[in-house]
Amino acid sequence: MSYRLKSIVVFIGILGLSLGMITSTAEAAQNEVIIINKSKNQLAFYENGKLEKVFPVATGRTKNLTPEGKFSLVNKVKNRPWYKGNIPGGVPGNPLGPRWLGIKVPGDWGHTSGNVYGVHGTNHPSSIGTFASSGCIRMYNKDVIWLYERADKNIPIYITSSTSSFPALAQKYGVGKVETAVTGQDQFSDTLYYGSKGKSVKILQRKLHITADGLFGPNTLSAVKKFQKSKHLVIDGIVGPHTRAALFSK
Template sequence: MQMRKLVFALGVLLLGLCLGVKPAEAAEKEAIIINKSNNQLAFYENGTLQKVFPVATGRTRNMTPEGKFSLVNKVKNRPWYKEGIPGGDPRNPLGARWLGINVPGDWGHTSGNIYGVHGTNNPASIGTYASSGCIRMHNKDVVWLYDRADKNIPVYITSSSSSFSTLAQKYGVGANKAVAGYQTFNETLRYGSKGESVAILQRKLSITADGSFGPQTLRAVKKFQTSKGLVADGIVGPKTRKALFSE
């Protein structure tokens, strides 16, 4: 009986190898992608983009390392050991949550105690290059991420002009899957527009999806129109919609 079970197990393993099945593929459906070029963080769950957040990264490019890492620890209200400031203290620069990643330079390359995604007591720094290497988020944003991101998921850090959808395909995150909320819309959008169609547009442009067509969205639309050889008027009409959803 034991021999029969062993033969069956070996058969299943060989079948998996022949089909190219990798256990890690399931984990790739959940990932964090950080783009230092625009200081944004994207969270993928079940192979789909859930949210894009503004972040702060290193004061110089080499302070926040680039590559593929892993989320290895999660701490609520982590103390600021360097200055002896307890967790939860308004003076604590680590904010409400800490998500540690194992990058070269931490203790044994596995601890996640040196580099991490964390909150901040300096919200004005978000969107800028301000940290000593960590990735800062607004406290409400890092709490949202902390509650959803599982340990051991991949964390990709890059500096790229590519969209998050392009980066996700490159990294094999949610490959061949439609990104959440990337439905098309038929209305013309312009500065001052509000609603779900604006949020869809914003997610497609990989910017904060707050559903309000403000200055950031206007800049992103004009940049996209210029890249496609369209009139950069900031109005999302038929030609711009077609270019957006033909990618």
């Protein structure tokens, strides 16, 4: 084989490998999506077009601190140091927790490098669910580790302030197989309480915009009590006739 022919073969091989890598990256970007709703301080992770999990988060102390729009996840770091406070990574006092997922936001000092805004853990778990950060999105440490292991680089991250459910937001953003929102026909008549399981619990969880795993556990109990409080109902964590009526009222 001539030198010129060998060069052509090598070039074609490299081109094919590069195209394959680009395709894989594009597929990852389409199959995985993170949606953050600041108005509810929740983060949803979609994989293969399916809502996998919803997590509580903390966002900016004021509306403008956490930017809104469509961004990208551009870097992932384990045990990132907190440079501002000169605190090394992996120690209990580090406010960034065990994982950092950097977000590409135009205009940051690192030229959209993902070094300014990110989704990360925290050493102040009591802040989760509140407006407490300087712009980043905080998660419980166990939750950010879960997300870090599943979210690929270059996937889209949507940040918004909305009263819409995650299925509705997913539909707006064109995320794959959108879960059907709970309709007037998708209801249940049984009383649900801590420890209940099954389809009715999944319907309840979708109505409350939390992970629909069909198990009435601590997260569901907390969400039910929060809903009952918002509707001025008895806050007992039991989904009986009055709570069901409030859930499905128009």
